[in-house]
Amino acid sequence: MSHTVDIPSELKSSLRKFRFAKRSQGHAALVVKIDKNKLIMQEEEQYDDIPIEDLAEELPENSPRYVVLSYELKHKDGRTSFPLVLINWAPTTCEIKMMTLHASALIEFQNTADVSKVIEIRDGADGLTKEVIDAKLLS
Secondary structure (H helix, E strand, C coil), X not given: CCCCCECCHHHHHHHHHHHHCCCCCCCEEEEEEEECCCCEEEEEEEECCCCHHHHHHHCCCCCCEXXXXXXXXXXXXXXXXXXXXXXXXXXXXXXHHHHHHHHHHHHHHHHHHXXXXXXXXXXXXXXCCHHHHHHHHHC
């Protein structure tokens, strides 16, 4: 299979550890960026027990990111679950070349991270809220 951006083994290992970490409360996130000069993905940051609005403020306004999110989801019947969600952070203010590169590697990253639910956020921090994620996951 042809691919445009490499996913190094260190990142795959980090994704695996993140995926299988036991969580009992709060949201956790692993943020990944593409190094456009080297054409590789790099782990940028990990957050543990971070409010969604704070996570949104941490993400860059003009650069795309993949965010693997362990989301604390409260169901209507009182249960709590922690689904893994891929946030495709792609603000409309991003440079076109970066957006194209980011989009071309999305499916490969989604498969590597083994996440089935993708939520695309194009309107920056205003678009990444608990309400938006709840609406996507509970629909």
